[in-house]
Amino acid sequence: MNRLYPILFILTAAFSYAQVNLVVTTDKNDRDFRDDDPIVVNILLEVAGKDMIQQTPLRMFDTSRFEVVASGSEQNTLIDSKTGFRVNRTLYQYVLKPKKSGKLKIGSASVIVNDKLYHTEPFDIFVSETEKKVIADKTFSDIYLNVEFEGNEVYKNQPTVAVLRAYSRNLNSFRKVRNISFPDQDNLTVRQISSARSEIEPAGNISSQVLAVFLVYPSESGRLDIKPVTANLSSEKSKILSNKSKIKVKSLPASAPAGFKDAVGNFEVLLSHPGEKAEVDKPVKVSLKVRGEGNFDNMTFPRIKESVDYRFYTPKVITNTKASRAGVTGEVTADYLIIPQKAGPIKVLTDPFSYFNPQTGKYVDLGSREVLLEALTHNEILAARTPLEKVNDYTNTVLETVDSPVLKTTNLRVEERKTLNWNTVWINLGLMLTIVLGFLLFRKVRRAAAASENSRRKDLGTIAETESEIRARQLTDIGVYEPYLRQLNEDGQYDRFFQTIEEMDAALRKDYGAASDEEFKTMLEKTRGRQLAETYRSMRQRIQIEKYAPVHTHEYISELLDEAVNLYSQIKK
Numbered sequence: 135m136n137r138l139y140p141i142l143f144i145l146t147a148a149f150s151y152a153q154v155n156l157v158v159t160t161d162k163n164d165r166d167f168r169d170d171d172p173i174v175v176n177i178l179l180e181v182a183g184k185d186m187i188q189q190t191p192l193r194m195f196d197t198s199r200f201e202v203v204a205s206g207s208e209q210n211t212l213i214d215s216k217t218g219f220r221v222n223r224t225l226y227q228y229v230l231k232p233k234k235s236g237k238l239k240i241g242s243a244s245v246i247v248n249d250k251l252y253h254t255e256p257f258d259i260f261v262s263e264t265e266k267k268v269i270a271d272k273t274f275s276d277i278y279l280n281v282e283f284e285g286n287e288v289y290k291n292q293p294t295v296a297v298l299r300a301y302s303r304n305l306n307s308f309r310k311v312r313n314i315s316f317p318d319q320d321n322l323t324v325r326q327i328s329s330a331r332s333e334i335e336p337a338g339n340i341s342s343q344v345l346a347v348f349l350v351y352p353s354e355s356g357r358l359d360i361k362p363v364t365a366n367l368s369s370e371k372s373k374i375l376s377n378k379s380k381i382k383v384k385s386l387p388a389s390a391p392a393g394f395k396d397a398v399g400n401f402e403v404l405l406s407h408p409g410e411k412a413e414v415d416k417p418v419k420v421s422l423k424v425r426g427e428g429n430f431d432n433m434t435f436p437r438i439k440e441s442v443d444y445r446f447y448t449p450k451v452i453t454n455t456k457a458s459r460a461g462v463t464g465e466v467t468a469d470y471l472i473i474p475q476k477a478g479p480i481k482v483l484t485d486p487f488s489y490f491n492p493q494t495g496k497y498v499d500l501g502s503r504e505v506l507l508e509a510l511t512h513n514e515i516l517a518a519r520t521p522l523e524k525v526n527d528y529t530n531t532v533l534e535t536v537d538s539p540v541l542k543t544t545n546l547r548v549e550e551r552k553t554l555n556w557n558t559v560w561i562n563l564g565l566m567l568t569i570v571l572g573f574l575l576f577r578k579v580r581r582a583a584a585a586s587e588n589s590r591r592k593d594l595g596t597i598a599e600t601e602s603e604i605r606a607r608q609l610t611d612i613g614v615y616e617p618y619l620r621q622l623n624e625d626g627q628y629d630r631f632f633q634t635i636e637e638m639d640a641a642l643r644k645d646y647g648a649a650s651d652e653e654f655k656t657m658l659e660k661t662r663g664r665q666l667a668e669t670y671r672s673m674r675q676r677i678q679i680e681k682y683a684p685v686h687t688h689e690y691i692s693e694l695l696d697e698a699v700n701l702y703s704q705i706k707k
Contacts, residue, residue: 425465
């Protein structure tokens with residue numbers, strides 16, 4: 135056994151003031167290993183003092199995730215001849231082999247001395263797989279995929295760019311790659327930046343082409359193994375896989391601010407309202423906006439705090455972000471309807487918000503944002519109106535409630551003629567004769583058409599054709615509902631609007647034999663694809679949320695109606 139480390143431990147313990155010293159460390163204090171490297175763990179127990187009695191043997195850490203290759207121990211005792219001071223030192227050494235790669239934990243070792251428990255702090259080590267050359271599958275020896283990370287070391291929740299590149303000797307093979315899919319992993323969030331393919335780059339007898347670019351957000355620290363990216367070849371049923379890749383994720387610094395909720399990047403928070411007068415028990419719009427650059431896809435956004443001075447409903451969230459190689463930039467806005475519960479000044483506050491800036495390596499605490507509302511009662515608002523506003527309000531009330539007077543009309547008289555106008559008589563007789571002849575001709579054409587229809591009815595066709603014709607005549611006509619729904623929106627009859635749109639949805643589901651939204655979504659997923667089914671589910675959910683919202687806006691209802699009509703039209707195609 136190497137005696138250098140026991141000597142180092144002894145020297146370290148000599149300068150320690152503690153009477154019991156227990157230390158666990160790896161060889162050379164290394165924390166990064168490969169799966170074929172032996173892991174040497176040293177455990178030093180030092181008990182100093184003649185009155186110190188070790189009551190239990192040393193309890194080792196859990197080694198179930200390792201294979202114990204070898205183990206041993208060495209013990210010595212030092213006694214001062216003048217003072218009788220005694221030091222018992224025991225060194226344990228284990229040689230371990232990890233059973234799997236990834237982040238593994240070296241647990242605590244403990245011992246009881248003089249009725250007191252002493253233990254070590256656990257720590258993590260990182261075991262990576264031995265690098266292997268990327269070799270294409272023999273079945274697809276003409277092309278293989280490779281994932282390249284532009285940054286192999288990032289902070290937790292900091293994005294890194296992953297580039298999927300294909301290599302082949304045959305230029306025609308690049309056109310066969312279809313259905314590229316990044317793997318689903320619990321510790322990763324992936325957002326595609328671009329699916330545009332680059333120009334083919336020749337390099338000797340092998341050419342390469344970039345097929346897609348992704349943003350990858352790691353949500354767990356340590357060395358992460360990234361599963362292979364999958365794709366299909368247009369001429370083959372089997373899939374091709376890319377290489378396995380790894381990234382090292384650094385933990386965020388300790389002592390994060392109280393308002394930190396996984397936001398990594400550079401952000402600012404704004405809270406605003408239109409500045410209009412607020413009335414007690416009447417809603418007023420307040421907007422909470424987070425904008426900047428960072429992990430918009432997996433961070434927790436601040437919210438407005440609850441208060442006895444006001445109440446609010448679930449906000450309408452509008453996301454406007456764009457992904458690029460530099461990261462995700464843009465803004466997310468949450469529009470709240472705040473309903474004051476008392477008169478006077480009301481302070482609307484948000485939760486504290488902070489973020490970690492990976493460029494500086496520091497946390498930034500933005501604190502809370504606030505906006506002040508001056509809430510008035512209905513009588514106070516009426517009293518605060520200007521004379522011109524009062525006149526306009528009175529005029530509008532009169533126009534809406536008072537009937538408009540009927541204008542007097544003058545009856546026109548045709549003077550009687552004492553002599554007969556024969557020209558008028560002949561013209562009237564000609565008109566009557568034309569009408570009679572037209573009626574006879576029309577009846578003749580109708581009879582001929584009826585006879586032709588009877589002859590066609592004799593050929594009934596097949597049962598399937600008849601059922602198809604009946605089903606086609608019974609399909610719901612979206613065009614019948616649309617103008618009526620728009621008129622209800624214009625008139626502000628929102629209860630009738632949502633009742634009618636439910637009737638239209640039920641009629642459409644009945645056409646396809648679905649009794650519920652879930653059954654209809656399942657049928658759409660099987661027959662029309664998952665994307666259309668998910669769009670239908672999202673649209674139905676938005677309708678239900680808007681249906682029970684306390685305040686409806688004409689613009690949002692129009693937008694919702696346009697999306698519903700467009701979606702139902704796609705389903706009927």
